[in-house]
Amino acid sequence: MRRDVFNAIADPTRRSILMSLTKESQNVNALADRFDITRQAVSLHIKYLQQCGVITVKKEGRERYCKLEAQKLSEVADWLEPFRKMWTGKFNQLEDLLDELQSKPRKEP
Structure with missing residues (x-):
């Protein structure tokens, strides 16, 4: 399935994740703490956003950091x-x- 930027912003949780990344990159755990859903659900949203091309995920040690790709x-x-x-x-x-x-x-x- 082809995913694009409009798929990324179609969900309120994904929009909130994007808004959380406007100031700085954050690790997945920090993002998960902001939501009343499981860490696994947040990870799925992050994977979806990454597939849409609106964030990149970089592994640093044991942490994964999410960065907004605003130009997309x-x-x-x-x-x-x-x-x-x-x-x-x-x-x-x-x-x-x-x-x-x-x-x-x-x-x-």
């Missing part, structure tokens, strides 16, 4: 870009409308 996540940003532009345009239209309504003099009752 740019695929999501690229896919979202047309939607961001659409919403930016809609918010700009709303801002223009609000400015127009606020600039009109109010009629006294």
Whole structure:
């Protein structure tokens, strides 16, 4: 089965693991401690993320350290870009409308 970045972010636990790796690499045990699931389940999520190419796992002694490969996540940003532009345009239209309504003099009752 082909796995990609969208498969990686489809699960809330995997998204949380990715967020945990944004500041620094972490070992598998440290990541597992953050979740209310078994270490084995976290290891399976890590394996899945590695297969998707969004993290790398490096063995150092007896520990395995996970590192975020953020450039791979740019695929999501690229896919979202047309939607961001659409919403930016809609918010700009709303801002223009609000400015127009606020600039009109109010009629006294």
